[in-house]
Amino acid sequence: MIEYVLLFGVVLIMFLLSFMLGYAEYRRSRDPGPLHVDLLRTAGLRDEASRFRTGVESSMEHETWKPAMPSETPEWAGRALVCNTQLRDQQGVFNVFRTDQDVVVPAGSTFESALIVRGSFTSGADCKFNRWLYVEGRCQIGSRNRLTAVFSLGDLLIDRESEILSFADSDNAVRIGDGCLLRGPVGAGKNITVEGSCDIATLSSPIVKVLKT
Numbered sequence: 001m002i003e004y005v006l007l008f009g010v011v012l013i014m015f016l017l018s019f020m021l022g023y024a025e026y027r028r029s030r031d032p033g034p035l036h037v038d039l040l041r042t043a044g045l046r047d048e049a050s051r052f053r054t055g056v057e058s059s060m061e062h063e064t065w066k067p068a069m070p071s072e073t074p075e076w077a078g079r080a081l082v083c084n085t086q087l088r089d090q091q092g093v094f095n096v097f098r099t100d101q102d103v104v105v106p107a108g109s110t111f112e113s114a115l116i117v118r119g120s121f122t123s124g125a126d127c128k129f130n131r132w133l134y135v136e137g138r139c140q141i142g143s144r145n146r147l148t149a150v151f152s153l154g155d156l157l158i159d160r161e162s163e164i165l166s167f168a169d170s171d172n173a174v175r176i177g178d179g180c181l182l183r184g185p186v187g188a189g190k191n192i193t194v195e196g197s198c199d200i201a202t203l204s205s206p207i208v209k210v211l212k213t
Contacts, residue, residue, distance in 0.1 A: 045204035046187035049151055049169035056116065056134045056151075059087060060098070068097060076105050087114070094131060107142065120154070132166075139170070143177070149184070156188070160196075174205070 107124030120137035139152035149166035156170035160177035178196025191207035
């Protein structure tokens with residue numbers, strides 16, 4: 001008889017122990033409280049570009065801009081007035097150049113600073129932009145260019161075999177040439193046209209057209 005009582009006691013202890021451990025884990029706090037989720041906030045594919053635009057427009061109003069020194073001014077700027085300032089991101093402090101005139105960048109150019117163009121922008125073939133590009137007018141990226149990110153209030157044209165590491169966005173239309181590699185989201189307010197075969201992460205636009213070559 002005593003054996004049955006001991007066996008029942010062991011089973012009962014094992015049964016209660018499983019609940020006790022679970023209850024102790026439940027009572028032990030691991031964080032300061034519930035995670036707050038804003039149910040009214042919506043997430044979209046163009047959110048990153050929208051936040052970028054807001055940040056750039058804010059910097060143009062509030063940052064201290066000064067005329068760039070002749071030694072700092074890119075050769076392709078010519079006699080155009082170029083101003084610069086410094087901004088900070090997760091990678092640290094970097095230079096930003098701004099011009100209120102149209103810009104034409106010759107083929108093979110490399111630009112290490114971020115660039116704000118308050119006119120139209122055109123780059124030749126084989127250019128490299130190691131920071132972002134913001135254009136208020138029409139933006140035409142040459143063939144085999146490599147960019148970090150680009151935003152345009154006007155039409156955005158990306159010529160063949162170009163690569164963009166982050167987003168490419170336009171308030172109007174985007175046209176992408178054959179063989180382009182766009183690693184981030186591509187957004188447009190009006191339409192996106194893809195010519196030929198491209199490697200694109202995502203597309204976001206009211207109208208998307210893919211043309212076969």
